[in-house]
């Protein structure tokens with residue numbers, strides 16, 4: 002960076018200089034509004050409710066303390082009270098931490114139509130788009146193609162737009178698919194421009210099937226073209242190899258060379274050189290109407306079994322560097338391959354926060370929510386993650402800023418290089434943010450440098466992953482990186498427009514979903530128990546509220562403690578006719594009622610007010626319970642096993658492949674278990690125990706041996722769990738399709754439940 006200006010100053014100046022100029026002009030004239038913000042009107046009500054609820058929690062803890070003191074040491078009542086105290090302590094702390102971001106939600110509005118009034122198109126910052134894919138078996142090539150095409154077709158000056166696809170699968174199939182995509186794009190982009198198409202993912206456009214009659218013949222023509230491209234790609238994927246015929250279909254020449262050069266003998270997924278192919282170049286390649294096309298670059302970083310590759314964070318860091326050598330746009334968008342653009346104006350929308358008189362100071366990134374298509378009626382697996390992806394970020398936005406969710410996020414490149422006040426220079430000047438690339442992207446020098454910075458040993462003895470780029474050390478690189486950026490003083494915005502900016506695929510079978518949340522759980526605990534734990538380092542750097550907000554997420558897996566205890570203990574006691582909660586006639590009973598109904602009721606209201614339905618909420622709370630007995634529980638256990646070096650966990654990519662039969666069952670709202678997996682076992686045990694205990698309880702009450710009054714709370718809890726576990730009973734007793742819970746799992750779970758019941762006899766004694 003030049004002379005005396007600090008690099009940081011230069012970097013920020015570049016984006017905000019315009020802003021300052023416009024700010025001055027704005028005072029004189031009436032500058033157009035780029036964004037507005039308002040705070041939820043429910044903030045005060047939430048505050049009052051939280052105060053009352055907190056008082057109730059204190060009373061409950063007092064009640065627990067009393068019971069503990071009155072129980073004789075090591076008797077069963079002592080053990081029970083201790084378990085209940087631990088459960089309630091976890092629930093209470095999680096509740097308290099949640100309040101930091103549930104109390105005050107921030108709603109924003111942008112006016113992208115005004116952006117051209119504050120900056121000319123030629124003044125827009127360049128935009129690099131990073132798309133990650135990792136496994137051609139689990140992530141269909143056509144999905145990568147659609148994602149790439151949908152962003153290539155952004156309403157953004159093409160000379161400023163570059164799309165980089167990172168392929169950690171190192172697959173010739175993906176490169177082939179992208180070459181096909183490039184050819185199709187030369188027809189598709191002009192078609193979209195001419196007809197003002199909003200769905201710029203061709204798959205989504207043709208699926209919506211809403212052609213007007215004037216468009217019909219034209220769109221039919223392009224659909225035929227798309228289908229034949231799709232056919233070619235899928236055939237190649239099926240065969241697992243790019244054949245001679247396909248190679249001839251591609252232009253021939255240099256592109257064909259690439260396949261021969263790289264995918265020869267000795268090239269494996271985990272051991273291969275870097276492959277960097279410039280498929281389209283925005284100064285040379287034109288669409289059929291003579292407009293230039295955006296850059297499209299395929300990057301498969303070098304892999305070696307002896308160098309750690311740090312999963313997605315590693316892939317993104319390679320993209321930061323490779324793009325720096327070629328285009329070095331000040332803003333880049335991070336996208337997963339399963340998430341296509343659903344609104345071509347999104348780049349203009351995010352600019353509302355980066356440009357002009359209303360530019361947000363120290364803005365590190367603008368996060369759009371993950372939203373999904375193809376979710377079934379009532380969203381049985383709560384795949385929408387309404388709280389995580391849409392509600393909670395609005396609360397974070399009211400503090401230091403939304404957290405990063407891994408995809409659909411626009412970054413200020415400079416934010417990945419140290420804090421706003423202290424720039425952390427990369428090891429070579431060419432990678433500095435705002436370094437201007439003077440050579441064409443296909444030049445020998447650029448390609449050689451790109452190759453060098455994508456090598457698997459490049460990061461040795463550098464700050465990549467610690468002070469520069471996406472941070473390493475957690476399987477949830479998104480959560481961890483945004484946490485560290487916020488700690489460093491960057492802020493962020495949550496941008497949730499009415500029309501979803503991006504739409505993604507959600508997994509539709511339970512084992513994938515539970516393993517996904519298990520991976521997240523391990524990743525979160527890796528941060529929670531690190532030296533950068535949000536509870537210590539976080540609170541010190543970000544203050545109490547933001548520190549606790551991040552801590553809440555880090556410790557999600559601890560929910561498994563109360564959920565498991567509440568799913569087993571009251572039920573075991575119930576079978577033995579052992580009351581463990583206050584009687585209905587006692588005052589303490591009212592407290593339990595208030596705490597239970599209050600928590601669920603409040604949760605329901607928030608959910609429904611944020612465009613939710615009661616059925617969806619029901620499924621959401623059910624999944625929380627299910628995760629508590631599977632993902633969170635396994636995540637917690639596996640994290641500790643990993644700490645003791647007993648096992649290791651990698652980034653197990655979620656499958657995006659959908660089988661027809663599975664998809665039919667999903668449409669009907671039927672749970673998909675299918676494969677035997679240990680992750681189903683505790684869940685099935687809980688299901689069995691709750692059902693049995695509920696019936697035993699009824700028998701006891703009918704026989705008059707126990708008073709309903711004494712066992713009411715336990716009956717209620719067992720009944721509530723059992724109601725939630727209906728899909729499991731359905732699967733065990735009524736279904737015979739391939740997606741049912743495997744009998745092996747049921748038998749094992751029944752056997753283990755019996756053992757737990759027998760073992761509980763030693764503790765639950767009068």
Ligand SMILES: O=c1ccn([C@@H]2O[C@H](COP(=O)(O)OP(=O)(O)O[C@H]3O[C@H](CO)[C@@H](O)[C@H](O)[C@H]3O)[C@@H](O)[C@H]2O)c(=O)[nH]1
Nearest residue numbers: 133134135169312313316337338406407408477652654655
């Ligand atoms: O070694 C790897 C592993 C994964 N990926 C990519 O990472 C993305 C996310 O992987 P996926 O299997 O879809 O994980 P999910 O759990 O569905 O993803 C959520 O959780 C991840 C980890 O927190 C975030 O990175 C994602 O953005 C977020 O959607 C995909 O595009 C993958 O291709 C890589 O590039 N390299």
Ligand SMILES: [Mn+2]
Nearest residue numbers: 337339506655
């Ligand atoms: Mn995903």
